[in-house]
Amino acid sequence: MRTALALGLSLAMSLSMSAAAHAQSGAAEGQKLAFDRGKGNCLTCHEIKGGDLPGSIGPKLENLKGRYDRAELTAILNDETVRNPLTVMPPFGRNRILTEQEISAIVDFLQTL
Amino acid sequence: MTASSGPWANRRLILKGAGLVALIGLGNAVLHAAPVFAATNDNKYPEDAFKQKNAGDAIKALYGRDHEASDKIKLDAPEIAENGGVVPIAVTTSLPNVTSISFIVAENPFALAASYHIPEGTVPAVANRLKMAKTSNVIALVESGGKLYSATKEVKVTVGGCGG
Amino acid sequence: MSALRALLVAATALGLGATAMAEDKPNPPADAKAFQDYFVKKFPKVAFDDFVNGPYSMNADMRRQWEEKEQFPPYEFALEAGKEMFAKPFKNGKTYADCFPNGGIGIRQNYPYFDDKEGKVVTLELALNRCREANGEQPYSYVKDEMASLTAYMAYTSRGKRFDIRIPDDPRALEAYEKGKEYFYTRRGQLNFSCASCHVQSPGERIRAEILAPALGILNAMPIYRSEWSGMGTISRRIVTCNSQTRAVPLEPQSDEYRNLEYYLSYVSNGLPVSGPGARP
């Protein structure tokens, strides 16, 4: 239900925006999704610039630009157990915690770090 | 108390306390009238001060005067609260002639949390457990010799890890 | 990846019971030793008995807050209520003491046990409700209030006694243990966590401000007053909320799966003292 609603919103947003504006506002939307406790909830495990009191399970998310391309980040968000069966990172795409559009927005945000 | 012996020492205290509770339980009675306070106006509940939203207004309503920071006040509070609902906070002071100690949580919906009257003969030290809505400065106010002193410490409060 | 395969990968990679799992036959004593060695090695500064204090054994700032709480612990009211309830006779004149060895005093460390008549694991919470029903009383909710008070009192009378969970020479007991172990290491729920993801792989780490507790000794402190709950909770409540927090579908309290899980997790904490009732964030 929540996912369906978010998908709808996300679609509506993408449609209403020009392609040029997309990446920038995608990153802003992505940050919101990354920090949202009901969505990415990334701060539970990762330290991220701009987020208060992060957890310590995952690596600090910094200098991602250049280290990972878009496809790699998308794959990690989608299902990191493919690369690392022991990871505790939830498979956000495979288990539909986040929609494709939401993952794309979060990747936009991660690429600004 | 050392970190390793601490809890066990406390456990012994609890054991001692269990017998004590049983003893004093016999003397308990529910009051039907309001408790009788010493007959001074000082003991009236400061309703207005507890209704103030921000720290400055609450301090003004409670004390009607400014405060200055003092290194003679030791405010003991955690860096990160393990839970915002129960934050142990304690104050001790070497200031003389203390008449009251109050606790302000600046970012709470109502800033004043608790205020304690310290009559002569009572040690100027209080420990209590407070609720904190979010990360905030905690201000301990000590009224000493008719003046108001303070110590401030930030306590971080965060949400639990598991998502909503 | 199948659950069993995943379990094997996880347990082997963590160095847990790898030897035991590689053998044809399950070997609980070897499991328990590997499990305990893993935590002792991972946390060389934590005294063995201190593992029962969960997150407070791994973080000094949290420990100070806990020590302050223990001066007059929040489970005090539940403990007293439990003591009264335990002594109060049922309508038929019998009491809880009639249902348990040693009148129910100082026996927490022996639960859960394998009941050879039923062929299943019996937890303390289950035994308490069965005692009630056998005496014509309604069972209590497994998750809080009365059940938490009763188990708080029973744990309190057993403080310091070391967990002594037995696996009798009965293939059904071994099977229950193995199933509990499988449940513990199997990933589930939308977040894809196993119990081990948090409590074996990441104890001592923070999820936001919370410090994850080590699985070793985690049940020794039960029941607990959790500030997050503003109240008491039983082992059943802890497991159910763990499942729902990781967005898995919780099972019924005292379902076979949970009973087996408690059996496994208690067995591998053998030798650690009862510290319950406990207080946790």
Added chain:
Amino acid sequence: MASSIRVRAILNGENAEVQTLIQHPMDTGLVKDAKGELIPAHYIQQLTFTHKDKTVFLADWGTAVSKDPYVKFAFKGAAKGDELKVSWVDNKGATDSLTATIQ
């Protein structure tokens, strides 16, 4: 019914050290229940400790004091076996009291 008040008063040198835990919801009035309705504020406003007709400690509390409140203080001039009376009154006018013995 058991009292809502638990007290430990122990003489340590010249100080009587007093710890108190009280069973009380301390509802802030800002929290909603499961049905989405606000739980009305319900909290202890004053807690008084009296030793030999003298108020030795008086707490004024707001809603930010934790559920099942705890407070610790110490005072001089007490002897073992002395009585210490503890009483509270909340914003709904309910009260409870208990007389403890200093150990």
